[in-house]
Amino acid sequence: MHADPQEPNRIPDDEPQRAAERPHQLREAQLREEGEEERRYGVEPEFVEEVVAHLRDNRREELRAEIADLHPADVADLIEQLGHDEREALVGLLRPDFDGEVLSYLNPDLREEIVGLFEPKELAAAVADLDTDDAVDVIEDLDEETRREVLENLPAADRALVQENLTYDEYTAGRLMQRDLVAVPLFWTVGKTIDYVRAASDDLPEDFYDIFVVDPMHRVVGAVPLSRLLRQKRSVRIADIVTEEVDTIPATMDQEEVANLFRQYALVSAPVVDAGGRLIGVITVDDVVHIIDEEAEDDIRKLGGVGDTGVFSGIRDIARSRVWWLAVNLVTAFIASGVISLFEGTISQIVALAVLMPIVASMGGNAGTQTLTVVVRALATRELSSSNALRVVGKEVLVGLINGVVFAVLVGLIAWTWFSPMIGVVIACAMVINLFVAGLFGALLPLGLDKLGVDPAVASAVFLTTVTDVVGFFAFLGLAAAILL
Amino acid sequence: MHADPQEPNRIPDDEPQRAAERPHQLREAQLREEGEEERRYGVEPEFVEEVVAHLRDNRREELRAEIADLHPADVADLIEQLGHDEREALVGLLRPDFDGEVLSYLNPDLREEIVGLFEPKELAAAVADLDTDDAVDVIEDLDEETRREVLENLPAADRALVQENLTYDEYTAGRLMQRDLVAVPLFWTVGKTIDYVRAASDDLPEDFYDIFVVDPMHRVVGAVPLSRLLRQKRSVRIADIVTEEVDTIPATMDQEEVANLFRQYALVSAPVVDAGGRLIGVITVDDVVHIIDEEAEDDIRKLGGVGDTGVFSGIRDIARSRVWWLAVNLVTAFIASGVISLFEGTISQIVALAVLMPIVASMGGNAGTQTLTVVVRALATRELSSSNALRVVGKEVLVGLINGVVFAVLVGLIAWTWFSPMIGVVIACAMVINLFVAGLFGALLPLGLDKLGVDPAVASAVFLTTVTDVVGFFAFLGLAAAILL
Incomplete structure (x- = not known):
């Protein structure tokens, strides 16, 4: 708390008048903001009804246009709200360029049903765009035959990573980890690290929050949060800003333990290491949110005497x-x-x-x-x-x-x-x-x-x-x- | 998934031999890793017993030394494991330079008890080092008299921010938000933004994950994740890399809604806006993890017919x-x-x-x-x-x-x-x-x-x-x- 209360937004006030030069579209929910206090995300019942009506009348173009703007999480929600036949019809429509991310947001019970509608080749194409952890999440639930076929249709590099994750037990850190990450040696400078990130941009994960520091044996020796890297001069050595007390996660650690660790120390990302302590992946907090939900759900269901079925089960x-x-x-x-x-x-x-x-x-x-x-x-x-x-x-x-x-x-x-x-x-x-x-x-x-x-x-x-x-x-x-x- | 399976760690291999020039100490838990699969964080029962023994024999120096290395979350856990008298003794010992963060990690039932052991002046000193949201979390539960005294003893700038947060209802985004954040105008470049962050370093929050983009009226027009900022050349304009579809959170939004929004779109941080759409704070995922826990807990307790008391209640x-x-x-x-x-x-x-x-x-x-x-x-x-x-x-x-x-x-x-x-x-x-x-x-x-x-x-x-x-x-x-x- 070092802020000046007069200027909490801390936007620097030189030349602010030229801002907002180009138009911007905000999510519809935001524009409605002042009028309604209601649900500001996800799909509304009215929208679901509209989709059902379009499906009934087979208005394919309208439907495609409406769904094109949706976040994959919302498409998944929409599918969950539909009846069996409508679901099949919708997925059939989206099939040519189905977004693999929708699968990773779907309730697992329904995912099984939806995945069954695709050819292994199509599945492989949808899954290839996902991060390793999300791809594994979809592939691990397939029956052996389909799994083999999907893996065969994946690009070789992706296949190797997915198969490696699959060698770890279900519900362990090894299954959860994302393989793309940024690791640099201790003797680099901030400037060199930034240059490296810029040059290697295409090979890096879409989002990352920490840069991991490794020794020549690829063992984790520390981490630098991006916000810390950013505020240092280019000449500063990584060794001088590294946090050395990093919680490393063995790939065999149970996911409940992982969640407890993130929760205990309010982590945003953490490195996963193999038995030799070598850095092999990273787990980020969005996966952990998912696990925390699952574990709480699990306790509630067990206390209620319900097995692992839910509203979407047969x-x-x-x-x-x-x-x-x-x-x-x-x-x-x-x-x-x-x-x-x-x-x-x-x-x-x-x-x-x-x-x-x-x-x-x-x-x-x-x-x-x-x-x-x-x-x-x-x-x-x-x-x-x-x-x-x-x-x-x-x-x-x-x-x-x-x-x-x-x-x-x-x-x-x-x-x-x-x-x-x-x-x-x-x-x-x-x-x-x-x-x-x-x-x-x-x-x-x-x-x-x-x-x-x-x-x-x-x-x-x-x-x-x-x-x-x-x-x-x-x-x-x-x-x-x-x-x- | 664009990684080369041969080199998943993606550490650049020029001059890796000179790495690890200085010794590094890893958290003890990590060193034990190969031997044990057990609990790798938090406080062990043996450690608690040791602390109790030290407390009994009044070995103050040993105790202080042992506790100095602990993460505040672990100190909070330790306090939770102790009996009433031991708790008081331990807090008395830590009192001269009590870490305010311990308070924000403590179970709320116990926090009330522990906070009662301090003078308002001491509390103000402990709380002044916290982020606004954590300070508010501690201060909101105090009785009116103590709250007033603690606020009086806070530095003026902090006091204003805390009081502003307190004007929002409990369990709303306004109470949860962190006030320090980084906001820049749309017409800036990546280079200028990085220079600004370096120059203003001391006024910025300790950790941040997104840079928010605002118009001259301080309204949110988009966000740039740090990892994206970092991979762009200095000359790139913020306007060209900004994500315009940002989920803004009204300060009056219920915390359960906030958690659902983060969960739905796998967010890491999100901007909080006032009724006029102006950026006034930021909520980060670590707070959300906490809320998700609380809400699940709440459902479990309600289904079990338990009021809002837990194992630490009287x-x-x-x-x-x-x-x-x-x-x-x-x-x-x-x-x-x-x-x-x-x-x-x-x-x-x-x-x-x-x-x-x-x-x-x-x-x-x-x-x-x-x-x-x-x-x-x-x-x-x-x-x-x-x-x-x-x-x-x-x-x-x-x-x-x-x-x-x-x-x-x-x-x-x-x-x-x-x-x-x-x-x-x-x-x-x-x-x-x-x-x-x-x-x-x-x-x-x-x-x-x-x-x-x-x-x-x-x-x-x-x-x-x-x-x-x-x-x-x-x-x-x-x-x-x-x-x-």
Whole structure:
């Protein structure tokens, strides 16, 4: 913060009057800016309707013209908004010069469908214009046969790079990295570096944010952000402005780790190195944004008991992906039923118990899920570790007890009035027990699973509701049998 | 992808032998690289233990030395891993020259506690070194009294900028933006721009990725990414290399919209404009990463029924934030009980119904939650809109029916064997009905709430489980009463 508040725009004020000599067209969204506060990007429902109408009437020229101005990300969005037949028609229309970038913006479920509409040769042509990482992203999902054919149709240089990336495991830095980058030796000057960038311009990546500094063995010894390079005189040596503490990413690093590293140190780009520490690629923050989205999505879906299908998956895939979770839940539901059946005699004598028993189990399940959600996320974002785990468990147990007492009093009074004083006492005691257990297991289960190397997001919820159901029914019906009969 | 696979590192090979003239120290994590695949950043539990031991024995010098080398993000992590008393001791030790950046990396719950340990004067000193956006981030959470005192102790120029940002609403672009930026007129050349950056170096932001081009009224007319500027000859005019289709962000735009815009077009930085379209700041992708995390976190917490408290919140805050959700759940549980009580007579005659009835309700709740999760996320990521909503609802209903039949058969057979054939038939019918309803409402509820302007993540789950509980108990017990008695 060194700015002069009087002149925050810091445009130098010599000869500003001659600016804006040529006309410029801004994106339509911007021109509308003052009127609307609404959605200022992406495709509007009205536009989708227009496209559908054009498709129906087969007005090819209008359509091509309308879509030519769209950002590839918006074309991808448009495809996502269309129905199956309209999608095919649109892609058929765009096919002659299909922009490969659209593929990399498409939802993976739909991409599979769209990619199937192309010949391997056409795919290769579309993919050849992409950066290595985006090309790999599209090619890795193809079936083996198509993948081979697409690779064969790629220019030799591209093919080699793509194949090299494919040798790394899925979801690792090696798959994500962009191969084009700028690397210079330590003894160069700022001037020489700028001259090199100008001369080699065509071979360089479209966008880059750091210049990497390497030793004669191609090992990373540092980095220079472009903004720093730019503000130095031409005579300054790279060695004098290099940041030596650079976070290098092994090509085998898991993408979730990569995202955590970028997030932790607010990185914009980072060098990827092979086992020998040699610079082989670069990962930029736009890929990381994508991963962060994916990982959060992943946690949400696992907590919701949804497999890896989404709104664009086929019905059979969706149904199949959810059966597993429902089946597991069915087992736990039957375990709970088993507990209830132990007390059939008690229930037949006091039917009120059947009326009230879901309350204890349901409150336990919800309280446990609250704890679980917080702990699973804290583990994912690494706020929780063995250093502070015990404190968190203690806290959750206490919260469970406090809320257990609050709701015990409330529910107890209602049951007292509705049925009988003693039933009120029984349900109150059961409530405290179950909310205490919910807090304890809601915290311990994900921590334990994490320790065992099992993803806590996917398995915790099943175990937890089994525990809260069993404890809930057992405490309530058991106490009732002991006290009331 | 234009790279030569033989030389992916593209280090120019003239005189590479003289490189690496001076020693360089890499971050310790990197040196360990070959041995370990583990966590390569942040603070390790062993390090935390060491710090705790030093704190206990009051070895101030060792501690200061150890912490001096840490990245501010790691110091923040360290503080998060410590207990309350240790935290205070450590901050007391670091206090004389506390790095303001640590504050901006701290979890907001803890930041409040840590900030309370400082005098306003000390806080002002720590905050003065930060970029405007980070300073605002720390200052906005202070109570009014402290905020005023801290602002008074800031240098006048900084104070004006911070106060200006604070005039914008929380969670808007105006709060997030960095005020220092580089803006040049359209008629300048690359050379003149580079000279300007070199001369004005001290007034410029530490890192920047784009140079913004403005007209005489300071309105944004385009942008030039640094990497493009760098590869052009000095004589090239900015007008010839400018990207005119720039996404400008109104200062009043909600931060979620900002994140969506960055995500949609893979932006690295974007200009913020006032109501008149004048350039007043810049938002960079590192802030956006932070927002994306927050927004995903937010959805996860809402779906889990957790308020805005986390593992670092106080027990009273946690308990209070969760009571609301549990209370709502209690109401729905009593509604379900009410349904059951309608059938007390039936249950007293066939106790098996009490044993089996939670199964139907629980399967419905889980199937509904699956649909809900997918739809809520698709709404949040804008994959779902009015154009394709109907198709998604249809799909979910079909999936509900398919899985309803699958589990109807399964549960029916088990109930048939366990109790009686007719009970098996009754539970099978109830299962189909409830999973159909779960799919229908799981999709319609979030879509309807979204249409009404209510956040679907927070309210859908309550309504949904009410529906699946009521329908589940009603269908099962009602059919039983009609068929079995």
